[in-house]
Amino acid sequence: MTWVLANLGLIWARTLDHVVLSLPPILLCFVIAVPLGWLARRYRVSRGIILTGAGLLYAVPSLPLIFVLPAVIGTSLLSPLNVIIALTLYGIALMVRVVSDGLDSVDADVRQSASAMGYSTWSRFWQVELPLAGPVLLAGMRVVAVSTVSLVTVGAVIGVQSLGSLFTDGFQRGIQAEIVAGLVATVALALLFDGALVLAGRMLMPWTRRVTTAKPSVPVEVSAA
Protein backbone atom coordinates (compact mmCIF):
# COMPACT_ATOMS: atom_id res chain seq x y z
CA MET A 1 0.00 0.00 0.00
CA THR A 2 2.89 2.38 0.75
CA TRP A 3 4.27 1.64 -2.72
CA VAL A 4 0.93 2.53 -4.29
CA LEU A 5 0.63 5.81 -2.36
CA ALA A 6 4.20 6.76 -3.23
CA ASN A 7 3.70 6.02 -6.93
CA LEU A 8 0.21 7.32 -7.69
CA GLY A 9 1.71 9.54 -10.40
CA LEU A 10 3.28 6.54 -12.15
CA ILE A 11 0.08 4.48 -11.97
CA TRP A 12 -1.93 7.40 -13.39
CA ALA A 13 0.57 7.90 -16.24
CA ARG A 14 0.48 4.19 -17.14
CA THR A 15 -3.33 4.25 -16.96
CA LEU A 16 -3.40 7.09 -19.51
CA ASP A 17 -0.97 5.15 -21.74
CA HIS A 18 -3.31 2.20 -21.43
CA VAL A 19 -6.36 4.24 -22.47
CA VAL A 20 -4.46 5.64 -25.49
CA LEU A 21 -3.59 2.08 -26.59
CA SER A 22 -6.97 0.46 -25.94
CA LEU A 23 -9.51 3.07 -27.05
CA PRO A 24 -8.55 3.26 -30.78
CA PRO A 25 -8.81 -0.54 -31.34
CA ILE A 26 -12.22 -0.67 -29.64
CA LEU A 27 -13.65 2.19 -31.72
CA LEU A 28 -11.92 1.27 -35.00
CA CYS A 29 -12.95 -2.37 -34.95
CA PHE A 30 -16.63 -1.40 -34.66
CA VAL A 31 -16.42 1.07 -37.57
CA ILE A 32 -14.67 -1.51 -39.76
CA ALA A 33 -16.64 -4.60 -38.67
CA VAL A 34 -20.12 -3.19 -39.42
CA PRO A 35 -19.65 -2.88 -43.22
CA LEU A 36 -17.69 -6.17 -43.29
CA GLY A 37 -20.41 -7.95 -41.31
CA TRP A 38 -23.03 -6.54 -43.64
CA LEU A 39 -21.04 -7.76 -46.64
CA ALA A 40 -20.63 -11.19 -45.01
CA ARG A 41 -24.39 -11.49 -44.64
CA ARG A 42 -25.28 -10.07 -48.04
CA TYR A 43 -23.59 -12.45 -50.49
CA ARG A 44 -22.91 -16.15 -50.18
CA VAL A 45 -19.37 -15.87 -51.61
CA SER A 46 -18.29 -12.96 -49.43
CA ARG A 47 -19.78 -14.71 -46.40
CA GLY A 48 -17.48 -17.70 -46.75
CA ILE A 49 -14.39 -15.60 -47.38
CA ILE A 50 -14.99 -13.01 -44.66
CA LEU A 51 -16.13 -15.38 -41.90
CA THR A 52 -13.33 -17.90 -42.58
CA GLY A 53 -10.80 -15.07 -42.66
CA ALA A 54 -12.14 -13.68 -39.40
CA GLY A 55 -12.01 -17.14 -37.80
CA LEU A 56 -8.38 -17.64 -38.81
CA LEU A 57 -7.39 -14.13 -37.77
CA TYR A 58 -8.96 -14.70 -34.37
CA ALA A 59 -6.87 -17.87 -33.98
CA VAL A 60 -3.59 -15.96 -34.46
CA PRO A 61 -1.94 -15.42 -31.04
CA SER A 62 -1.59 -11.77 -30.03
CA LEU A 63 2.03 -11.58 -28.85
CA PRO A 64 3.49 -13.23 -31.99
CA LEU A 65 1.25 -11.00 -34.10
CA ILE A 66 2.76 -7.92 -32.44
CA PHE A 67 6.21 -9.29 -33.36
CA VAL A 68 5.21 -10.05 -36.97
CA LEU A 69 3.47 -6.74 -37.77
CA PRO A 70 6.68 -4.66 -38.07
CA ALA A 71 7.86 -7.00 -40.85
CA VAL A 72 4.53 -6.61 -42.66
CA ILE A 73 3.82 -2.88 -42.32
CA GLY A 74 7.33 -1.54 -41.73
CA THR A 75 6.86 -0.04 -38.28
CA SER A 76 9.61 -0.24 -35.67
CA LEU A 77 9.36 -3.11 -33.19
CA LEU A 78 8.80 -0.76 -30.25
CA SER A 79 6.09 1.28 -31.97
CA PRO A 80 2.77 1.43 -30.07
CA LEU A 81 1.11 1.22 -33.50
CA ASN A 82 1.86 -2.54 -33.57
CA VAL A 83 -0.21 -3.06 -30.43
CA ILE A 84 -3.04 -0.82 -31.68
CA ILE A 85 -3.19 -2.52 -35.09
CA ALA A 86 -2.92 -6.06 -33.68
CA LEU A 87 -5.78 -5.43 -31.24
CA THR A 88 -7.88 -3.71 -33.92
CA LEU A 89 -7.49 -6.84 -36.07
CA TYR A 90 -8.64 -9.01 -33.15
CA GLY A 91 -11.64 -6.79 -32.53
CA ILE A 92 -12.58 -6.98 -36.20
CA ALA A 93 -12.16 -10.77 -36.22
CA LEU A 94 -14.61 -11.07 -33.34
CA MET A 95 -17.08 -8.35 -34.34
CA VAL A 96 -17.50 -9.36 -37.99
CA ARG A 97 -19.08 -12.62 -36.86
CA VAL A 98 -21.20 -10.79 -34.25
CA VAL A 99 -22.44 -8.19 -36.76
CA SER A 100 -23.33 -10.89 -39.27
CA ASP A 101 -25.17 -12.93 -36.58
CA GLY A 102 -26.88 -9.80 -35.27
CA LEU A 103 -28.19 -8.83 -38.70
CA ASP A 104 -29.27 -12.46 -39.20
CA SER A 105 -31.35 -12.24 -36.03
CA VAL A 106 -33.56 -9.51 -37.51
CA ASP A 107 -36.93 -11.03 -38.38
CA ALA A 108 -37.41 -11.47 -42.14
CA ASP A 109 -41.02 -10.22 -41.78
CA VAL A 110 -39.77 -7.00 -40.23
CA ARG A 111 -37.33 -6.54 -43.08
CA GLN A 112 -40.04 -7.09 -45.66
CA SER A 113 -42.45 -4.75 -43.87
CA ALA A 114 -39.80 -2.03 -43.93
CA SER A 115 -39.31 -2.52 -47.66
CA ALA A 116 -43.08 -2.51 -48.18
CA MET A 117 -43.31 0.83 -46.33
CA GLY A 118 -40.86 2.27 -48.83
CA TYR A 119 -37.47 2.09 -47.11
CA SER A 120 -34.58 1.88 -49.53
CA THR A 121 -31.97 -0.83 -48.85
CA TRP A 122 -29.65 1.86 -47.46
CA SER A 123 -32.13 3.50 -45.09
CA ARG A 124 -33.59 0.15 -44.10
CA PHE A 125 -30.13 -0.95 -42.96
CA TRP A 126 -29.51 2.15 -40.86
CA GLN A 127 -33.01 2.69 -39.49
CA VAL A 128 -34.35 -0.84 -39.10
CA GLU A 129 -31.77 -3.61 -39.27
CA LEU A 130 -28.84 -2.04 -37.41
CA PRO A 131 -30.94 -0.78 -34.46
CA LEU A 132 -32.67 -4.16 -34.15
CA ALA A 133 -29.29 -5.93 -34.20
CA GLY A 134 -28.10 -3.41 -31.58
CA PRO A 135 -28.34 -5.59 -28.45
CA VAL A 136 -26.29 -8.35 -30.13
CA LEU A 137 -23.69 -5.79 -31.28
CA LEU A 138 -23.53 -4.34 -27.77
CA ALA A 139 -22.88 -7.77 -26.26
CA GLY A 140 -20.06 -8.29 -28.78
CA MET A 141 -18.54 -4.88 -28.11
CA ARG A 142 -18.51 -5.57 -24.37
CA VAL A 143 -16.42 -8.70 -24.97
CA VAL A 144 -14.12 -6.75 -27.32
CA ALA A 145 -13.66 -3.93 -24.79
CA VAL A 146 -12.80 -6.21 -21.87
CA SER A 147 -10.44 -8.43 -23.88
CA THR A 148 -8.72 -5.43 -25.51
CA VAL A 149 -8.03 -3.76 -22.17
CA SER A 150 -6.62 -7.04 -20.89
CA LEU A 151 -4.51 -7.76 -24.01
CA VAL A 152 -2.91 -4.29 -24.13
CA THR A 153 -0.81 -5.34 -21.11
CA VAL A 154 1.00 -7.93 -23.28
CA GLY A 155 2.76 -5.12 -25.17
CA ALA A 156 4.71 -4.37 -21.99
CA VAL A 157 7.02 -7.39 -22.50
CA ILE A 158 8.32 -5.73 -25.67
CA GLY A 159 8.53 -2.31 -24.05
CA VAL A 160 5.30 -0.61 -25.17
CA GLN A 161 4.24 1.14 -21.97
CA SER A 162 0.83 0.50 -20.42
CA LEU A 163 -0.49 -0.78 -17.11
CA GLY A 164 1.29 -4.00 -18.15
CA SER A 165 4.59 -2.20 -17.48
CA LEU A 166 3.67 -2.39 -13.80
CA PHE A 167 3.68 -6.20 -14.14
CA THR A 168 7.06 -6.43 -15.87
CA ASP A 169 8.66 -3.79 -13.65
CA GLY A 170 7.15 -5.24 -10.48
CA PHE A 171 8.31 -8.71 -11.47
CA GLN A 172 11.88 -7.64 -12.27
CA ARG A 173 12.24 -5.58 -9.09
CA GLY A 174 10.25 -7.97 -6.90
CA ILE A 175 7.57 -5.44 -5.88
CA GLN A 176 4.37 -7.36 -5.29
CA ALA A 177 2.31 -4.21 -4.62
CA GLU A 178 3.16 -2.87 -8.06
CA ILE A 179 1.80 -5.98 -9.80
CA VAL A 180 -1.35 -5.98 -7.66
CA ALA A 181 -1.86 -2.27 -8.41
CA GLY A 182 -1.54 -3.03 -12.13
CA LEU A 183 -4.07 -5.87 -11.87
CA VAL A 184 -6.58 -3.76 -9.98
CA ALA A 185 -6.16 -0.80 -12.34
CA THR A 186 -6.53 -2.99 -15.45
CA VAL A 187 -9.68 -4.70 -14.19
CA ALA A 188 -11.09 -1.32 -13.08
CA LEU A 189 -10.43 0.16 -16.51
CA ALA A 190 -12.10 -2.84 -18.17
CA LEU A 191 -15.15 -2.40 -15.93
CA LEU A 192 -15.21 1.33 -16.70
CA PHE A 193 -15.23 0.70 -20.47
CA ASP A 194 -17.84 -2.01 -20.02
CA GLY A 195 -20.04 0.33 -17.99
CA ALA A 196 -19.64 3.09 -20.58
CA LEU A 197 -20.78 0.70 -23.31
CA VAL A 198 -23.82 -0.42 -21.29
CA LEU A 199 -24.71 3.24 -20.66
CA ALA A 200 -24.27 4.11 -24.34
CA GLY A 201 -26.48 1.15 -25.20
CA ARG A 202 -29.22 2.40 -22.90
CA MET A 203 -29.08 5.88 -24.38
CA LEU A 204 -28.99 4.72 -27.99
CA MET A 205 -31.49 1.88 -27.57
CA PRO A 206 -34.07 3.04 -25.00
CA TRP A 207 -36.50 0.32 -26.13
CA THR A 208 -34.24 -2.47 -24.81
CA ARG A 209 -34.64 -1.41 -21.19
CA ARG A 210 -38.13 -2.90 -20.95
CA VAL A 211 -36.99 -6.10 -22.61
CA THR A 212 -34.04 -6.63 -20.27
CA THR A 213 -36.23 -6.35 -17.19
CA ALA A 214 -38.80 -8.76 -18.63
CA LYS A 215 -36.33 -11.25 -20.05
CA PRO A 216 -34.76 -13.02 -17.03
CA SER A 217 -38.03 -14.70 -16.07
CA VAL A 218 -38.10 -16.69 -19.31
CA PRO A 219 -34.95 -18.86 -18.88
CA VAL A 220 -35.79 -19.41 -15.21
CA GLU A 221 -39.18 -20.85 -16.14
CA VAL A 222 -37.62 -23.10 -18.73
CA SER A 223 -35.02 -24.54 -16.39
CA ALA A 224 -37.59 -25.04 -13.63
CA ALA A 225 -39.92 -26.97 -15.95
Place this chain on the structure above:
Amino acid sequence: MNLFASAIDWILDPANYVGLNAIPLRIGQHLVFSLVTVVIASVIAIPLGYLIGHTGRGRGLAVTTSGGLRAIPTLGLLTLVALWVGIGVVAPYVALTVLAIPPILAGAYTGFEAIDRRTVDAARAVGMSELQIVRKVEVPLGLPLLIGGLRSATLQVVATATLAAYVADIGLGRYLFSGLKTRDYAEMLGGSILVILLALALEGIFALIQRFVVPRGVSGRLASTPTTRTGSPAAAR
Protein backbone atom coordinates in the same frame (compact mmCIF):
# COMPACT_ATOMS: atom_id res chain seq x y z
CA MET B 1 10.02 -9.11 -47.37
CA ASN B 2 13.67 -9.93 -46.75
CA LEU B 3 12.86 -9.87 -43.03
CA PHE B 4 10.64 -12.88 -43.67
CA ALA B 5 13.38 -14.53 -45.72
CA SER B 6 15.78 -14.24 -42.79
CA ALA B 7 13.10 -15.66 -40.47
CA ILE B 8 12.58 -18.64 -42.80
CA ASP B 9 16.38 -19.11 -42.90
CA TRP B 10 16.34 -19.13 -39.10
CA ILE B 11 13.55 -21.73 -39.00
CA LEU B 12 15.44 -23.96 -41.46
CA ASP B 13 18.88 -23.46 -39.91
CA PRO B 14 20.20 -26.92 -38.84
CA ALA B 15 21.80 -25.27 -35.79
CA ASN B 16 18.27 -24.77 -34.44
CA TYR B 17 17.57 -28.50 -34.46
CA VAL B 18 20.13 -29.65 -31.90
CA GLY B 19 20.54 -29.28 -28.16
CA LEU B 20 18.18 -27.99 -25.49
CA ASN B 21 16.94 -25.10 -27.62
CA ALA B 22 15.97 -27.22 -30.65
CA ILE B 23 12.77 -26.19 -32.44
CA PRO B 24 11.07 -29.64 -32.25
CA LEU B 25 11.84 -29.77 -28.51
CA ARG B 26 10.35 -26.29 -27.99
CA ILE B 27 7.23 -27.20 -29.98
CA GLY B 28 6.90 -30.37 -27.86
CA GLN B 29 7.24 -28.38 -24.62
CA HIS B 30 4.68 -25.86 -25.86
CA LEU B 31 2.17 -28.60 -26.72
CA VAL B 32 2.68 -30.69 -23.58
CA PHE B 33 2.44 -27.59 -21.40
CA SER B 34 -0.79 -26.51 -23.15
CA LEU B 35 -2.28 -29.99 -22.99
CA VAL B 36 -1.58 -30.42 -19.27
CA THR B 37 -3.05 -26.95 -18.58
CA VAL B 38 -6.25 -27.73 -20.49
CA VAL B 39 -6.55 -31.10 -18.68
CA ILE B 40 -6.18 -29.44 -15.26
CA ALA B 41 -8.74 -26.79 -16.21
CA SER B 42 -11.10 -29.48 -17.54
CA VAL B 43 -10.92 -31.52 -14.34
CA ILE B 44 -12.08 -28.41 -12.47
CA ALA B 45 -14.50 -26.91 -14.99
CA ILE B 46 -16.32 -29.85 -16.61
CA PRO B 47 -17.85 -31.43 -13.46
CA LEU B 48 -18.77 -27.96 -12.20
CA GLY B 49 -20.31 -27.03 -15.55
CA TYR B 50 -22.29 -30.28 -15.69
CA LEU B 51 -23.58 -29.67 -12.18
CA ILE B 52 -24.71 -26.16 -13.13
CA GLY B 53 -26.20 -27.37 -16.42
CA HIS B 54 -28.07 -30.31 -14.89
CA THR B 55 -29.49 -28.55 -11.84
CA GLY B 56 -29.88 -25.12 -13.45
CA ARG B 57 -28.49 -23.61 -10.25
CA GLY B 58 -25.55 -21.27 -9.87
CA ARG B 59 -25.66 -20.12 -13.48
CA GLY B 60 -25.67 -16.42 -12.61
CA LEU B 61 -22.68 -16.90 -10.32
CA ALA B 62 -20.80 -18.88 -13.00
CA VAL B 63 -21.45 -16.18 -15.63
CA THR B 64 -20.29 -13.38 -13.32
CA THR B 65 -17.19 -15.26 -12.15
CA SER B 66 -16.25 -16.25 -15.71
CA GLY B 67 -16.65 -12.65 -16.85
CA GLY B 68 -14.48 -11.46 -13.99
CA LEU B 69 -11.77 -14.05 -14.69
CA ARG B 70 -11.74 -12.97 -18.33
CA ALA B 71 -10.97 -9.37 -17.36
CA ILE B 72 -7.84 -10.38 -15.44
CA PRO B 73 -4.74 -9.88 -17.62
CA THR B 74 -2.79 -13.15 -17.79
CA LEU B 75 0.58 -11.35 -17.72
CA GLY B 76 -0.35 -9.78 -14.36
CA LEU B 77 -1.43 -13.08 -12.83
CA LEU B 78 1.66 -14.79 -14.26
CA THR B 79 4.14 -12.31 -12.80
CA LEU B 80 2.32 -12.17 -9.45
CA VAL B 81 2.32 -15.96 -9.01
CA ALA B 82 5.94 -16.09 -10.23
CA LEU B 83 6.92 -13.67 -7.47
CA TRP B 84 5.29 -15.98 -4.91
CA VAL B 85 6.57 -19.35 -6.12
CA GLY B 86 9.70 -18.28 -7.99
CA ILE B 87 10.87 -18.71 -11.57
CA GLY B 88 9.69 -21.96 -13.14
CA VAL B 89 6.70 -23.71 -14.66
CA VAL B 90 4.35 -23.49 -11.64
CA ALA B 91 3.37 -19.87 -12.27
CA PRO B 92 2.49 -20.42 -15.95
CA TYR B 93 0.40 -23.48 -15.02
CA VAL B 94 -1.60 -21.50 -12.45
CA ALA B 95 -2.08 -18.41 -14.65
CA LEU B 96 -3.07 -20.33 -17.76
CA THR B 97 -5.42 -22.68 -15.89
CA VAL B 98 -7.32 -19.60 -14.73
CA LEU B 99 -7.43 -18.48 -18.36
CA ALA B 100 -8.73 -21.85 -19.59
CA ILE B 101 -11.51 -22.39 -17.02
CA PRO B 102 -14.16 -19.88 -18.26
CA PRO B 103 -14.58 -21.19 -21.84
CA ILE B 104 -14.64 -24.86 -20.70
CA LEU B 105 -17.15 -24.10 -17.93
CA ALA B 106 -19.37 -22.22 -20.39
CA GLY B 107 -19.10 -25.05 -22.93
CA ALA B 108 -20.15 -27.61 -20.30
CA TYR B 109 -23.26 -25.84 -18.99
CA THR B 110 -24.47 -24.32 -22.25
CA GLY B 111 -24.15 -27.81 -23.75
CA PHE B 112 -26.70 -29.08 -21.23
CA GLU B 113 -28.92 -26.02 -21.52
CA ALA B 114 -29.15 -26.24 -25.30
CA ILE B 115 -30.82 -29.68 -25.04
CA ASP B 116 -34.53 -29.73 -25.74
CA ARG B 117 -36.28 -29.97 -22.34
CA ARG B 118 -38.70 -32.51 -23.81
CA THR B 119 -35.81 -34.88 -24.52
CA VAL B 120 -34.71 -34.75 -20.88
CA ASP B 121 -38.29 -35.12 -19.65
CA ALA B 122 -38.79 -38.09 -21.96
CA ALA B 123 -35.64 -39.75 -20.54
CA ARG B 124 -37.04 -39.21 -17.03
CA ALA B 125 -40.42 -40.56 -18.10
CA VAL B 126 -38.99 -43.84 -19.41
CA GLY B 127 -37.48 -44.38 -15.96
CA MET B 128 -33.90 -43.17 -16.21
CA SER B 129 -32.27 -42.11 -12.96
CA GLU B 130 -30.77 -38.61 -12.74
CA LEU B 131 -27.29 -40.09 -13.15
CA GLN B 132 -28.40 -42.04 -16.23
CA ILE B 133 -29.94 -38.89 -17.71
CA VAL B 134 -26.64 -37.09 -17.28
CA ARG B 135 -24.56 -39.96 -18.62
CA LYS B 136 -26.70 -41.24 -21.48
CA VAL B 137 -28.61 -38.13 -22.60
CA GLU B 138 -27.09 -34.84 -21.50
CA VAL B 139 -23.38 -35.63 -21.87
CA PRO B 140 -23.59 -36.98 -25.46
CA LEU B 141 -26.00 -34.27 -26.62
CA GLY B 142 -23.97 -31.54 -24.95
CA LEU B 143 -20.69 -32.77 -26.42
CA PRO B 144 -20.50 -30.44 -29.47
CA LEU B 145 -20.75 -27.31 -27.30
CA LEU B 146 -18.28 -28.73 -24.77
CA ILE B 147 -15.79 -29.44 -27.56
CA GLY B 148 -16.38 -25.86 -28.73
CA GLY B 149 -15.44 -24.65 -25.25
CA LEU B 150 -12.36 -26.90 -25.16
CA ARG B 151 -11.42 -25.60 -28.59
CA SER B 152 -11.40 -21.95 -27.58
CA ALA B 153 -9.67 -22.81 -24.27
CA THR B 154 -6.92 -24.75 -26.07
CA LEU B 155 -6.37 -22.01 -28.62
CA GLN B 156 -6.17 -19.35 -25.91
CA VAL B 157 -3.74 -21.46 -23.87
CA VAL B 158 -1.50 -22.27 -26.87
CA ALA B 159 -1.47 -18.57 -27.79
CA THR B 160 -0.80 -17.36 -24.28
CA ALA B 161 1.69 -20.14 -23.47
CA THR B 162 4.10 -17.90 -25.40
CA LEU B 163 4.05 -15.63 -22.33
CA ALA B 164 5.08 -18.55 -20.10
CA ALA B 165 8.62 -18.09 -21.41
CA TYR B 166 8.70 -14.74 -19.62
CA VAL B 167 9.02 -16.51 -16.27
CA ALA B 168 10.14 -20.05 -17.25
CA ASP B 169 12.49 -21.72 -19.71
CA ILE B 170 9.68 -23.37 -21.65
CA GLY B 171 7.99 -23.38 -25.04
CA LEU B 172 8.24 -21.42 -28.26
CA GLY B 173 8.00 -18.11 -26.45
CA ARG B 174 11.70 -18.58 -25.53
CA TYR B 175 12.69 -17.56 -29.06
CA LEU B 176 10.67 -14.34 -28.82
CA PHE B 177 12.24 -13.31 -25.52
CA SER B 178 15.81 -14.38 -26.26
CA GLY B 179 15.59 -12.71 -29.67
CA LEU B 180 14.29 -9.57 -27.99
CA LYS B 181 17.21 -9.60 -25.58
CA THR B 182 19.87 -10.03 -28.27
CA ARG B 183 18.04 -7.81 -30.84
CA ASP B 184 17.89 -10.80 -33.20
CA TYR B 185 14.77 -10.05 -35.24
CA ALA B 186 15.12 -13.21 -37.37
CA GLU B 187 14.80 -15.34 -34.21
CA MET B 188 11.83 -13.34 -32.88
CA LEU B 189 10.04 -13.43 -36.21
CA GLY B 190 10.85 -17.11 -36.81
CA GLY B 191 9.57 -18.03 -33.33
CA SER B 192 6.43 -15.93 -33.86
CA ILE B 193 5.72 -17.62 -37.18
CA LEU B 194 6.08 -21.05 -35.52
CA VAL B 195 3.57 -20.12 -32.79
CA ILE B 196 1.11 -18.77 -35.36
CA LEU B 197 1.40 -21.92 -37.53
CA LEU B 198 0.94 -24.13 -34.47
CA ALA B 199 -2.22 -22.22 -33.45
CA LEU B 200 -3.70 -22.36 -36.95
CA ALA B 201 -2.95 -26.10 -37.23
CA LEU B 202 -4.72 -26.77 -33.91
CA GLU B 203 -7.67 -24.63 -35.01
CA GLY B 204 -7.99 -26.81 -38.10
CA ILE B 205 -7.76 -30.06 -36.12
CA PHE B 206 -10.43 -28.89 -33.66
CA ALA B 207 -12.74 -27.83 -36.50
CA LEU B 208 -12.55 -31.43 -37.79
CA ILE B 209 -13.07 -32.99 -34.33
CA GLN B 210 -16.07 -30.77 -33.68
CA ARG B 211 -17.70 -31.98 -36.88
CA PHE B 212 -17.38 -35.64 -35.85
CA VAL B 213 -18.54 -35.56 -32.23
CA VAL B 214 -22.16 -34.69 -33.01
CA PRO B 215 -24.16 -37.82 -32.05
CA ARG B 216 -25.32 -39.66 -35.15
CA GLY B 217 -28.98 -39.31 -34.31
CA VAL B 218 -28.94 -35.51 -34.23
CA SER B 219 -26.24 -34.66 -36.73
CA GLY B 220 -28.69 -34.38 -39.63
CA ARG B 221 -26.25 -36.29 -41.78
CA LEU B 222 -28.05 -39.59 -41.27
CA ALA B 223 -31.48 -38.15 -40.58
CA SER B 224 -33.94 -38.41 -43.46
CA THR B 225 -36.33 -35.67 -42.36
CA PRO B 226 -35.15 -32.09 -41.83
CA THR B 227 -37.39 -31.77 -38.74
CA THR B 228 -34.98 -33.84 -36.63
CA ARG B 229 -32.49 -31.01 -36.86
CA THR B 230 -34.51 -28.67 -34.68
CA GLY B 231 -33.56 -28.82 -31.04
CA SER B 232 -30.21 -30.45 -31.77
CA PRO B 233 -27.18 -28.82 -30.14
CA ALA B 234 -25.70 -28.34 -33.60
CA ALA B 235 -28.64 -26.14 -34.50
CA ALA B 236 -28.06 -24.04 -31.42
CA ARG B 237 -24.62 -23.04 -32.54
